[in-house]
Amino acid sequence: MKGLLILLCFLTGVLSLFGQDKLVVDGEGEMLNKPLANNFHIAEDPTGKITIEELVEGDVELSFTKMEAPVANLDFTTSNFWVHFEIENKKDKSVFLVLETARPITNLVDLFEVSKDEIVIYRSGDGIPFTEKTQKSSCSCFRLYLPAHTTKEYWLQMGSDGEIISLPMIFWEEAQFNFVSTNKTFFVGIFYGVFLFVAIIYLTFYFILKDKSFLFYVLYVIASALLQFSLDGFTHQYFFPSGGYLTQHSVLVSAGITVLFVLLYSRTYLKVKEYSRKWDAVFTSFAGLVILVTVLSLIPGALYRMSYPIINGMSLISTVFILIAAIVIGRKHKVHPLFISGVTVLIIGAIIFILGNFSVINVPALTQNSLKVSTLIEILCLSIVMAAKYKQLQEEKEEAQARLLTELEGINERLEIQVKERTAQIEHQKHEIEVQNKDILDSIKYAQRIQKAILPSDKKFKSLLPESFVMFRPRDIVSGDFYWIESLTTTTDNPRELIVYATADCTGHGVPGAFVSIVGNNFLNLSKTDREVNTPALALDFLNKGINKSFNTIDSDQMIRDGMDIALCALDLKSMKLQFAGAKNPLYLVRDGxxxxxxxxxxxxxxxxxxxxxxxxxxxxxxxxDVLYTFSDGFADQFGGEQGKKYKYKRFKEFLLSISSLPMDEQKKILESEFNDWKEGYEQLDDVLVIGVRI
Incomplete structure (x- = not known):
């Protein structure tokens, strides 16, 4: 009897040393499709350096202990863990099983199939590229093939970088696994669909109302969805398939952002700042701590490992604090009951999830899904809360609009009275202005008749120069451009009969320019009576002295810089000579093309x-x-054309040259048409004067 006890103790020690457990697959299937972690032993490798080769060769020894719960939770850890087991297939046919191991966010999950000849490795976990996973799935699972009446040996290695390792050890029949996966996919689709729908709807509300609580709520919904997305392993599968740093940090970052936005949303929705500055300071402090821890979690090493329990703890504490704040503030200000209900459900779900992590509650179906379900219920509750707020804001807006409309009606009535009074004043002023404008316009029109009487008539111009034209286009009613023509006989020793004509552009246009043009015209007429003036240059000197004397008298208070640019031509048709003098205005002569x-x-x-x-x-x-052209600058300086640019002298020369062979009257018509076409859509900038004479 004593020897039997010694043998039993020896066998127990050996089993504890090698930790080899056995799963038998028979026709009954009692051990399949459910968590079996409490049927297996596990050993911890704190260094994370032990290899499968060392274990198979027996170079190292591990101390195995039996797991107590169907779903083992190994707390926040950075160690590696090993599970050693065999699977015996007693059936007469081959079997395919799917082994579900650690959570999708576990860094290292490798399964080793050991035989006499080789070691086959099956890989999973989010520490490797997704493409290197043996089973292309978001979960950490492996497909096992067991021929009939065979036994296979396996070593399961798991490692974490600070997160909790949760191990269900479920051996699924392949058909059952596919059925469960399909149902899970359907539920997950609905779950994320709800989040997406809520985010789109309330983001639209934010753009309509510009209320920050809607924006923070949408950001909280998106952050919650990203957190669940990471916990389900989809971040590794779809966002960061390369694995490693980005995948491993996505859980902590999304968790931190979720806590941050739920604090900001609650602070805004509850109007904490209006209620109490102390409470607002606490909210702000919590938010600052969450940001700090989230940023520190990005640093690999001890800070990253410490961030896991801190973020988990702060998530629970922050949610409880929000619930307390809602209850306290709700005593003085109305808080929607579903806000409190939603936060309460989330707290209950989080507590169940955490208690499951510490194996206090051993109901895997409840603990593993409690956080997801409670988050979904909370989002639905808060969505109703925000819908109610939207309705409230719309009602307040409508009430404000109604009050504003009433006020506007009163204002409109007062304005109508004021408008009638003001209209009567304006009508009176308008009448006075119209009378004044009529007087001014009549005066200008009379000035036009005076200027027209002063300018040479077409008949006079044609009688002296039959082959000629005058294109005269004032910008306003009266013009600052003028032309002049006379038949003169010089008073020199050898008198000559001359036809003298001028093309002048006075400073300004309209009435001021017209005044200057009358003065210039008078001095040209006076120059005829001066026996010393016998050439165009002497006539311009005479004109210059007269203009300066008229506009700049000795007792004048200020100097007037008005004057004119002029081209003066004296034709001696008997000798076929032309004398030309110009003040800034040139003469164009066209001969032989x-x-x-x-x-x-x-x-x-x-x-x-x-x-x-x-x-x-x-x-x-x-x-x-020969064809002579004199002109003012109005034609060349006119803006127009497709690009709204000046006509310019280069184009003006080319155009004059192109029409110079035509009859003079036809040239005038073509010039007028060219000017009208060019300035179409633009205002005329200056007076236009062009004189053409054919010898």
Whole structure:
């Protein structure tokens, strides 16, 4: 009897040392499709350095202990763990099983199939690229093949970087696994669909109302969805399939962001800042701590490992604090009961989840899904709360609009009275302005008649120069451009009969320009009576002195810089000579298809500078058929065309050259048409004057 006890103790020690458990697959299937962790032994490797080869060869020894719960929870840990077991297939046919091991977010999950000849490795976990997982699934599971009447030996290795390792050890029949996976996929689709729907709806409400509580609520919903997405292993599968740092940190980051936004949402919805600055300071402090811990969790090593329990603890504490704040604030201000209910459900779900992690509650179906279900219920409750707030805001908006409408009606009535009074005043002022405008317009029109009487008539121009045209287009009713023509006989020793004509552009346009043009016209007429004036240059000198004397008298308070640019031509048709003098305005001569430019002096009429020089004459031999053009700057400076640019002198020269062979009256019509087409859609900027003469 004593020997039997010694043998029993020896066998117990051996089993504890090697930890080899056995699963028998027979026709009854009692051990399949349910958590079996409490039927297996587990050993911890704190260093994480033990290899499968060392274990198979017996180079190292591990101390195995039996797991107590159907779903073992190994607390927050950075160790590796080993489970050694065999599977015996007693059936007469081959069997396919699916082994479900640790949670999807476990870093290292490797299964080793050991035989006499080789060691086959099956890989899983989020520490490796998703493509390297043996079973392309978000869960940590392995497909096992067992031929009839065979036994296979396995070693299961698991490792974490600080998170809890949860181990159900479920051996699924393949058909049952596929059925459960399909149902789970359906539920997960509905779960995330609800989150997406809520996020879209309440984001729309935010854009409509611009209320921050809706924005923070949407961000909280999105963060909660991302947290569950990470816990389900989908972040590794779809967002960061390369595994490693990004995948492993996604859980902590999404958890931290979720806590942050639920605090911000609750603070805004409950209007904590309006209720109490102390409570608001606590909310702000919690949010700051969450941000700090979340940032520190990004640093690999001890800080990262410590962040797991801290974030879990802060999640629960923050949620409890929100519930307390809602109850306290609800005593003085109305808080929707579903807000409190939703937060309460979330707390209950979180507590069940945490108690399951510590194996206090050993109901895997409840503990593993409590957080997800409670989050979903909370989101639904809070969605109803936010819908109620939306309705409340709309009602308040409608009430405000109704009050505003009433106020506006009163304002409108008062405004109508004021408008009638003001309209009567405006009508009276309008009548006065119309009378004044009529007087001014009548005066300007009379000035137009005076200017027209002063300017040479078409009949006079044609009688002296039959082959000629004058294109005269004032910008306003009266013009600052003017033209002048006379038949003169010089008072020199050898008198000559001349036809003298001028093309002048006075400073300004409209009434001011017209005044200057009348003065200029008068001085040109006076120059005829001066026996010393016998050339165009002397006439311009006479005109310059007269303009300066008229506009800048000795007792004048201020200098007037008005004057004119002018081209003055004296034709001797008997000798076929032309004398030309110009103040800034040139003369164009077209002969044999070429355009010749005779430049003017670079000083205008009315110039009083110290460097003033007398104007100079240019004598030109004429030939029959020559065409002379003088002009103001109005045509070339006009804006227009497709790009709204100036016409410019280069284009003006080319156009004059192209029409120079045509009859003079036809040239005038073509010039007017060209000007109208160019300025179409634009205002006329200046007076336009072009004179053409054919010899």
């Amino acid at each position: 070429k355009l010749i430019v005779y430049k003017a002096d670079k000083q205008p009429i009315g110039y009083i500078g110290m460097d003033f020089k007398n104007f100079t004459d240019q004598e030109i031999d004429l030939e029959k058929g």
